[in-house]
Amino acid sequence: AQSVTQLDSQVPVFEEAPVELRCNYSSSVSVYLFWYVQYPNQGLQLLLKYLSGSTLVKGINGFEAEFNKSQTSFHLRKPSVHISDTAEYFCAVSERGSTLGRLYFGRGTQLTVWP
Amino acid sequence: ETGVTQTPRHLVMGMTNKKSLKCEQHLGHNAMYWYKQSAKKPLELMFVYNFKEQTENNSVPSRFSPECPNSSHLFLHLHTLQPEDSALYLCASSQGAPGSGYTFGSGTRLTVV
Numbered sequence: 001a002q003s004v005t006q007l008d009s010q011v012p013v014f015e016e017a018p019v020e021l022r023c024n025y026s027s028s029v030s031v032y033l034f035w036y037v038q039y040p041n042q043g044l045q046l047l048l049k050y051l052s053g054s055t056l057v058k059g060i061n062g063f064e065a066e067f068n069k070s071q072t073s074f075h076l077r078k079p080s081v082h083i084s085d086t087a088e089y090f091c092a093v094s095e096r097g098s099t100l101g102r103l104y105f106g107r108g109t110q111l112t113v114w115p
Numbered sequence: 116e117t118g119v120t121q122t123p124r125h126l127v128m129g130m131t132n133k134k135s136l137k138c139e140q141h142l143g144h145n146a147m148y149w150y151k152q153s154a155k156k157p158l159e160l161m162f163v164y165n166f167k168e169q170t171e172n173n174s175v176p177s178r179f180s181p182e183c184p185n186s187s188h189l190f191l192h193l194h195t196l197q198p199e200d201s202a203l204y205l206c207a208s209s210q211g212a213p214g215s216g217y218t219f220g221s222g223t224r225l226t227v228v
Contacts, residue, residue, distance in 0.1 A: 032214040043119070043205055043219030051214045090158070094213060100146050100165055101213040107157040 002027050002093050006106035014114050015083055021076040021109045023091030033074040034092040034103065035065055044090060050074065061085065086113045118142070121206050121220035129228055130196060136223045138189040138206030144218070146211035147189040149181060152222070153202040164189060165211055196227045 007022040025031065032051050036044040048059025055067040065076045074091060091106040119140045128134050138147065149161040163171035164183040178200075180192040189206055203224050207217040 034216055036219075041203070041222070041224060043121075043207075043221045044217075045219070046216055049214075049216055092216075094216075096213050098213055100163070100170070100211045101209060101215045102163075103217055105158045 002031070002095060002104040004091050004093050004104055004106035006089075006091055006109045008109050009107065010110045010112070012112045012114060013081055016080045018079050019077065019081050019085075019111065021089050021091075021111065023074045023076065023106060025072050025074065025091075025093045027072070027093060027095060030096045032094045032096060032101075033065075033067060034094070035059065035063070035074070035076050036090045036092060036105075037061075038088045038090065038108075040087075047076070047089070081111070081113045083113050083115060085111060087111060119206055119208055119218050119220035121204075121223050123223060124221065125224045125226075127226045127228060128193065128196065130198075132196075133192070133194040135193065136191040136204055136206075136225075138191075138208075138220055140187055140206075140208040140218070140220075142208060142218060144208035144210050145186050146209045147183060147186070148207040148209075148217065149189065149191055150205040150207065151202050152205055158205075161191075193225075196225075198227050201225055201227045 003026045005024045034049045035047040038044045048057045050057045050067045058064045088108045092103040122137045147164045151159040161175045162181045182190040203222045205222045206220040209217045
């Protein structure tokens with residue numbers, strides 16, 4: 001079974017500061033990894049995903065994430081955040097051989113950017 | 116129209132009412148999902164459909180009744196709900212293949228009074 005741990009439920013930062021949102025996963029097999037963002041009263045929107053190849057993945061809105069297989073982590077980073085990045089961020093994992101490509105989500109991290 | 120569309124966006128209903136949530140996707144996906152998102156709680160997967168067939172029901176109370184007439188449409192029929200059922204209900208679709216990820220709708224904000 002898959003599990004995803006987002007280590008911080010809330011991350012407050014000031015505008016233009018760098019940010020890292022942490023995600024660790026547990027799986028006995030190879031996985032695909034995803035980050036989604038949810039703005040208030042909206043659905044989840046795909047930020048980026050890791051399928052294979054380079055372990056550094058770039059996504060929308062200047063975000064990037066790095067897959068670290070030995071540490072089973074997929075942390076999300078942005079070098080300089082904006083007020084508009086305030087949202088909830090979800091990490092998700094999918095087993096490579098799964099039926100339907102079932103996603104398992106973490107509990108989410110609320111990123112709040114202050115002026 | 117592209118993406119996943121959910122209607123209505125907001126719904127207020129009494130505990131004795133019957134209402135339905137609708138989800139529609141024009142992405143050619145074959146799998147569809149209902150999620151419940153309550154404040155301060157993790158996403159809860161409710162139902163999964165693959166090619167119109169229900170493949171997963173995560174112990175959801177019978178007052179929630181899903182319907183999937185075809186791969187593009189998904190409904191959630193609601194009756195005799197409780198105040199604790201108030202939440203954001205999210206629909207998602209996927210190609211149903213490993214690595215494909217999900218595409219989510221904007222959700223229906225349900226308030227049970």
